[in-house]
Amino acid sequence: MTEILSDTTPGSEVTALLRSLHGQRRHVLGILDGLDPADLRRPVLPSGWDCLGLVQHLALDVERFWFRAVIAGDQAVIHGLTSGDEAWKVDPEVPAVDVLDRYRREAELADAVITAAPADAALAWWPHDLFGEPHLHTLRDVLLHVITETACHAGHLDAARELIDGRRWLVLT
Secondary structure, X not given: OOOOOOOOOOOHHHHHHHHHHHHHHHHHHHHHOOOOHHHHOOOOOOOOOOHHHHHHHHHHHHHHXXXXXXXXXXXXXXXXXXXXXXXXXXXXOOOXXXXXXXXXXXXXXXXXXXXXXXXXXXXXXXXXXXXXXXXOOEHHHHHHHHHHHHHHHXXXXXXXHHHHHOXXXXXXX
């Protein structure tokens, strides 16, 4: 993922939040580094999700949804949204590298939206049918939400990776 943190980034607050989000994105991809495609698709928890499905969820339901739909109001994205848990299911014919690359692309597209607005920018669209009245109101709110969600899912991937092959991202000795 490229760092888009330069003198053209709007405001030090957005810069700091984006830097934190970049760290969580690196964690998501880093903890999966070296897993073969079969292990990326192998569910290890009773709920049945797999690492690749979680990354696809982050690409579509998090990065694309919150930044391109909610913040930017991109009508093509809004009309293409699915409901339910479709993003968690990766078609067996889709190569793992394509899912990981899609996550990277969606993050880059999200970064373009983030760096084009100030922290207090209002939302362009809100999914009332999913969430009722808005509980997030600005780019700042969405960034904090996405950082939290990405960090939570990075932790899920940590647990899954340790169950798969014993590798740990953060080793405290």
